[in-house]
Amino acid sequence: MRSYSLLAPMCCALELGRQLAVTVGGEAEGCKVRGDGAGRGAEDLDEGVFEMTGDDLRALDEARRRREEQLSGFRTKKMREAEKEALLSKFVRCPVRVVFADQTWLQADFLCCETLADVYAFVRSKLDSPSRAFVLLLTPPPTRLSDTRAMLIKYSQLLPAARLQFAW
Numbered sequence: 001m002r003s004y005s006l007l008a009p010m011c012c013a014l015e016l017g018r019q020l021a022v023t024v025g026g027e028a029e030g031c032k033v034r035g036d037g038a039g040r041g042a043e044d045l046d047e048g049v050f051e052m053t054g055d056d057l058r059a060l061d062e063a064r065r066r067r068e069e070q071l072s073g074f075r076t077k078k079m080r081e082a083e084k085e086a087l088l089s090k091f092v093r094c095p096v097r098v099v100f101a102d103q104t105w106l107q108a109d110f111l112c113c114e115t116l117a118d119v120y121a122f123v124r125s126k127l128d129s130p131s132r133a134f135v136l137l138l139t140p141p142p143t144r145l146s147d148t149r150a151m152l153i154k155y156s157q158l159l160p161a162a163r164l165q166f167a168w
Contacts, residue, residue: 018108018122019095088112094153095161098123098136112154120147123166137165 069075075083096119097107106126110119124130136145138157145156145164153159 018110021107022105024104088154088159091154091159094158096153096158097161097163098166099163100166110153112152112159114153115149116145116151116153116156117147117149119145119153119164132168135167137167138162139165 091112093109094112095107095109097105099105106123108122110122120136123134123136127134137143138145142165
């Protein structure tokens with residue numbers, strides 16, 4: 001028996017442009033299903049696609065050089081931080097799915113520049129009793145996410161997507 005209930009889910013989703021999905025009891029009614037992925041076959045392509053150009057060779061050589069530098073293992077802290085920041089800058093949105101005890105889940109997209117407090121506020125706004133204390137856990141292993149304005153989603157180990165457990 002569920003001791004909580006979700007309010008109308010679309011009110012905040014329309015305001016912030018979140019792609020919101022809600023399922024009840026594990027049924028994926030709110031899921032978006034993409035196509036079967038069938039695309040153009042190789043027989044539809046030009047023969048020029050399979051020929052190597054000078055630009056292709058330069059790009060392959062540059063990729064090989066970067067891979068060798070990464071495997072060498074000798075990078076300064078500043079270089080490692082720059083690589084991490086470059087990787088994180090590729091992400092703009094982060095889909096966050098909050099799973100309740102009865103396998104009902106609530107999913108919404110958050111910008112990477114939003115904070116964990118924004119995630120908590122969003123979940124709190126969807127509960128019947130928003131004043132009751134709750135925690136969000138990142139698993140595995142169960143790690144409590146703090147309800148803080150200081151931590152951006154970008155730096156909170158939620159990228160590229162997160163599945164959080166809800167607990168009272």
